[in-house]
Amino acid sequence: MSLVGGILGLLAGIALGLLGAVATFFVGGIGGIFGAYIAGVNAIILVGAIMLYQNPNSAHTWGIIILILSIIGGLNIFALIGGILAMTWKPSGASAAVGAQPISRICPQCGRVLEKDVKFCPYCGKNLEK
Ligand SMILES: [Zn+2]
Structure with a gap:
């Protein structure tokens, strides 16, 4: 209600x-x-x-x-x-x-802060697309 x-x-x-x-x-x-x-x-x-x-x-x-x-x-x-x-x-x-999307994310390989929509990490080259 x-x-x-x-x-x-x-x-x-x-x-x-x-x-x-x-x-x-x-x-x-x-x-x-x-x-x-x-x-x-x-x-x-x-x-x-x-x-x-x-x-x-x-x-x-x-x-x-x-x-x-x-x-x-x-x-x-x-x-x-x-x-x-x-x-x-x-x-x-x-x-x-609470449900709002974060403005940035962390690279799972090198741990650097990345842009939200990047496909590859610009620091270590990890493919971030799943
Ligand atoms: Zn990285």
Whole structure:
């Protein structure tokens, strides 16, 4: 699952959380205060989700914040999953750099640094084509 999928889950969770909060608010009394509290926590989760989307490098930090908020905000399971996804998600730039080709290579015979595309080693004449 991608980060975008996680954020979509997060937004669905926030929508459900706010819906529940509004429903609780109309019941009134202590329920109303609780509803306002849930709505407030979910609003902070929403801010976290936006921050996460705009700055994927801080996904881990916001993932933890969302995780904690989703628990104290009436156990919002969608936000909880979104938070876990954000925590485990790695920016795609980091994995792309690992697979990048090296700009030079070493001659297996004489050990000198060679151009990437040479067919013969210019120092010892070794055939580098396989
Ligand atoms: Zn060589």
